[in-house]
Amino acid sequence: MQERPFSDVSFEKxxxxxxxxxxxxxxxxxxxxxxxxxxxxxxxxxxxWEKVAVEGRLRAFTCIAVGPPFxxxxxxxxxxxxCTGVVELAExxxxxxxxxxxxxxxxxxxxxxxxxxxxxxxxxxxxxxxTLVFQPC
Amino acid sequence: MAAAxxxxxxxxxxCSKGVEKVKKRKRLGRGVAVVGAGMSAFGMFPEKNSxxxxxxxxxxxxxxxxxxxxPRDIEALYLxxxxxxxxxxxxxxxxxIADLIGLVPKPATRTEGACASSALAFREGVFAIASGFYDVxxxxxxxxxxxxxxxxxxxxxxxxxxxxxxxxxxxFPGVFGAVATAYFDKYGASRDHLMDITIKSxxxxxxxxKAQFKxxxxxxMDAKVEKARQKGTALPPWEDEKAFLRDPRANPVVAWPxxxxxxxxxxxxxxxxxxxxxxxxxxxxxxxxxxxGLGQGSGRGLHACxxxxxxxxxxxxxxxxxxxxxLGPEDIQFxxxxxxxSIAELxxxxxxxxxxxxxxxHAVAEGATRLNGIKPINTSGGLKCKGHPVGATGVxxxxxxxxxxxxxxxxxxxxxxxxxxxxxxxxxxxxxxCTFTILERK
Numbered sequence: 001m002q003e004r005p006f007s008d009v010s011f012e013k014x015x016x017x018x019x020x021x022x023x024x025x026x027x028x029x030x031x032x033x034x035x036x037x038x039x040x041x042x043x044x045x046x047x048x049w050e051k052v053a054v055e056g057r058l059r060a061f062t063c064i065a066v067g068p069p070f071x072x073x074x075x076x077x078x079x080x081x082x083c084t085g086v087v088e089l090a091e092x093x094x095x096x097x098x099x100x101x102x103x104x105x106x107x108x109x110x111x112x113x114x115x116x117x118x119x120x121x122x123x124x125x126x127x128x129x130x131t132l133v134f135q136p137c
Numbered sequence: 138m139a140a141a142x143x144x145x146x147x148x149x150x151x152c153s154k155g156v157e158k159v160k161k162r163k164r165l166g167r168g169v170a171v172v173g174a175g176m177s178a179f180g181m182f183p184e185k186n187s188x189x190x191x192x193x194x195x196x197x198x199x200x201x202x203x204x205x206x207x208p209r210d211i212e213a214l215y216l217x218x219x220x221x222x223x224x225x226x227x228x229x230x231x232x233x234i235a236d237l238i239g240l241v242p243k244p245a246t247r248t249e250g251a252c253a254s255s256a257l258a259f260r261e262g263v264f265a266i267a268s269g270f271y272d273v274x275x276x277x278x279x280x281x282x283x284x285x286x287x288x289x290x291x292x293x294x295x296x297x298x299x300x301x302x303x304x305x306x307x308x309f310p311g312v313f314g315a316v317a318t319a320y321f322d323k324y325g326a327s328r329d330h331l332m333d334i335t336i337k338s339x340x341x342x343x344x345x346x347k348a349q350f351k352x353x354x355x356x357x358m359d360a361k362v363e364k365a366r367q368k369g370t371a372l373p374p375w376e377d378e379k380a381f382l383r384d385p386r387a388n389p390v391v392a393w394p395x396x397x398x399x400x401x402x403x404x405x406x407x408x409x410x411x412x413x414x415x416x417x418x419x420x421x422x423x424x425x426x427x428x429x430g431l432g433q434g435s436g437r438g439l440h441a442c443x444x445x446x447x448x449x450x451x452x453x454x455x456x457x458x459x460x461x462x463x464l465g466p467e468d469i470q471f472x473x474x475x476x477x478x479s480i481a482e483l484x485x486x487x488x489x490x491x492x493x494x495x496x497x498x499h500a501v502a503e504g505a506t507r508l509n510g511i512k513p514i515n516t517s518g519g520l521k522c523k524g525h526p527v528g529a530t531g532v533x534x535x536x537x538x539x540x541x542x543x544x545x546x547x548x549x550x551x552x553x554x555x556x557x558x559x560x561x562x563x564x565x566x567x568x569x570x571c572t573f574t575i576l577e578r579k
Contacts (some may be wrong), residue, residue: 060445062314063393068295071306084306086315086439094440096305107393111320128304
């Protein structure tokens with residue numbers, strides 16, 4: 001089977017298959033999630049796919065009261081804010097992702113560093129067909 | 138011979154180690170002076186379009202040239218604009234503005250670096266003169282944002298986030314909100330420290346006739362109390378400015394911990410500057426302000442940063458600018474920095490080296506960045522209060538530095554007698570493009 005290109009499209013297709021995949025540089029060993037075709041540390045293009053565990057820790061977050069149109073269409077607004085953040089995966093790489101299972105109306109109770117686990121959420125109508133949504137574990 | 142003459146042989150694997158890098162100090166090919174500057178008032182102007190605003194800036198610039206100048210001497214225009222394509226459905230602003238002010242058929246180039254668009258125009262203008270190609274160049278920027286709804290403006294600005302951020306539901310306030318949580322977690326700062334920045338910006342803005350919000354936080358509180366008194370409703374219980382800012386009814390959350398008063402407004406405006414070769418500056422003024430140093434850097438999205446408490450692009454821009462100028466952060470007497478959100482000002486004053494990482498909020502609390510402090514920051518009122526017509530902002534920051542250096546800042550003039558060096562820091566996107574420019578009075 002021919003290897004998929006190390007692209008955003010491949011990343012999203014893997015997500016559709018419930019897999020979080022990154023690219024690891026065979027030259028210097030750095031892991032990239034989402035994948036990159038060119039290693040930004042050593043500039044090599046010798047990459048290999050690697051499956052990444054969907055668990056990590058919250059590194060930064062925000063609770064948004066005024067969201068973009070696709071979020072307001074999902075019912076989020078000033079009275080129903082949503083949380084999104086930056087999650088550091090076990091391998092040390094980071095992802096931007098929605099955070100659920102926390103009280104976005106009470107952000108003081110959400111803590112940087114808390115452990116999270118993700119699930120794959122499939123959408124019929126969104127900018128992306130599948131997104132990773134993290135929640136406390 | 139294994140190695141070329143003058144090159145060190147490889148000391149071991151990896152292409153970057155093979156040849157010792159020659160570190161060249163960056164220099165302008167020749168000096169560049171700012172001899173005129175102007176900006177429109179910033180605000181929401183339903184009766185004015187981008188052309189009207191640019192004319193205002195251009196007319197003030199023309200009047201500001203001490204010995205006068207002939208507009209026919211302008212050889213080229215560099216113009217920053219970010220999102221007029223989206224906001225007013227008109228692109229290709231270079232020739233439109235060139236025609237407006239009578240420059241056609243001379244060349245006009247539009248630069249785009251999100252909210253740093255006109256700092257890039259300034260930079261291209263400087264390089265065009267430093268290269269020896271032109272002697273007299275006009276640089277500027279414009280943006281017309283207020284004719285769209287807040288949601289549409291947010292959508293337009295979000296074109297400059299990185300794709301993964303947008304998909305996760307991040308907005309611009311959201312990105313800076315996340316940065317704030319990382320900073321709070323690492324250094325123990327809190328929302329109260331950000332309020333010091335907001336209160337300071339609102340103290341400076343009423344002293345700036347061009348500012349969008351000419352009211353202190355105290356003025357705003359007093360007006361609300363007076364309104365309640367007239368209506369006969371319960372008087373708000375705020376004992377001080379921070380109590381007002383902590384009140385979610387007065388200062389609602391936008392993207393926690395960013396609240397309304399942490400965020401810059403939607404604005405219309407334009408700005409421009411006349412740049413000339415330093416060796417002919419005496420034709421225009423006896424008090425030239427020269428470009429001592431300038432730098433630019435680029436950065437990545439949130440997810441690709443291992444630490445969210447600084448902007449790599451700002452640090453790069455600062456290193457480059459200090460290197461060109463032969464100066465350090467201690468030599469910069471005051472600065473305009475890109476406070477699109479309160480937390481951003483905190484990061485910038487650390488990234489530019491004014492305060493150590495994690496110490497900026499203490500310095501702000503101690504008053505160091507006030508108009509009469511040891512390092513005045515955003516004497517104009519900053520993006521927060523002066524306004525942020527994104528494509529016009531970079532050159533408007535340099536306008537403020539130029540105005541302070543020439544002692545024409547009126548009531549907001551920094552109260553020291555030997556002002557000679559100031560800086561302007563402009564940021565685009567979520568830190569993707571940053572610039573730092575140092576101006577010096579000769």
